[in-house]
Amino acid sequence: MQVKATGPKASVVKYDILTALMTLGLHDKGIDGRLAQRLALLITARFNWQSETFSVGLREIARxxxxxERTxxxxxxxxxxxxxxxxHRNAARGRVAEHRVHLNIVLEATRLCWPLVGPDFVARMGQGPQEQPASDNVVPFAKGATKAPQNDGTLWAAASRVIYESDPxxxxxxxxxxxxxxxxxxxxxxxxxxxFAARYIETHFAGRILAAVTACDPSVTKIRITG
Known part of the structure; x- marks a missing residue:
């Protein structure tokens, strides 16, 4: 995934990046969620969108x-x-360290949260059928995998295909x-x-998974999802 918050649609891209981070922060109660909220604040307050860096001292970040400062x-x-x-640049006397934010990696970490915002957000991020061709000045988000799951002989492969055919x-x-x-x-x-994905899938899609699995093998009556 490649993203650049410059060009005629820069403001939309910036809001989308912050939306993705804050959604991860609110829905993931673990370490990634906490880091996402803190990074979102740094980006909002002190980020240079042109260079994709922030130069902030430890004391100011801690505040x-x-x-x-240790935390x-x-x-x-x-x-x-x-x-x-x-x-990006080490700290020196009279100068704080400069950090670069790798937006493509950050957004990849938030990918599972995109549907929580809505189908329009998923489409805008480059995974949905509503995606519009990008202009020459904007680097688009890469599309996610859309191919039907391959049959590897497992029960889940068959059930996964059932889910895919009903809602790609x-x-x-x-x-x-x-x-x-x-x-x-x-x-x-x-x-x-x-x-996080395991918790969300089990909470929101357990019934759909069990229905797909039992359609392929009625002897299965329970599903457990770990992450």
């Missing part, structure tokens, strides 16, 4: 986040470990990266790409 260092390190940010957009957003983990009698265990 904005209402944490200690600030740890949080920035977690963002760097995820590839969300990197040190939902399948692409939520089920494309789900895999079969284990089959134990009437229980089918599935693995989602993250704990």
């Amino acid at each position: 904005m986040w209402s944490v200690t 600030t260092k740890r949080e920035l390190a977690l963002m760097r470990a995820r590839g969300w940010i990197s040190v 957009a939902i399948h692409t957003a939520w089920f494309a990266k789900v895999t079969e983990h284990n089959r134990d009698g009437a229980l089918l265990e599935l693995a989602a790409p993250s704990a």
Whole structure:
């Protein structure tokens, strides 16, 4: 995924980036959600959209986040470990460090949250049928996988195909990266790409999954999803 918040549609792209981050922050109660909210604040308050960098001292960041400088260092390190940010210029005497935000990686981390905003948002981010051709001055978001799931002989592959045929957009957003983990009698265990995805899928799509699975194998009566 490549994104650039410049050109005639820059304001829309900026709002979309912040929307994606804040949605992840509100729906993921783990580390990624916390980091997303803190990065969203940094981008809103101190981000240079032209250079895609921010130059803010630890003391100021700590004040904005209402944490200690030690916690600030740890949080920035977690963002760097995820590839969300990197040190663009080291700190020196009389000069704070400059960090670059890798927007493409940040947005990829928020992908599972896009449907929570709405189908128009998913389409605008480049995954839906409403996507319009980009102008020559704007680098578009890359489309997500839209191919039908391949039959690898597992029960989940067959059930996944059923879900895809009934709703390709939902399948692409939520089920494309789900895999079969284990089959134990009437229980089918599935693995989602993250704990957040597992919680959301189980909360919102458990009935749909079970219906698709039982259509392929009526002996399965329970579904468990882990991430």
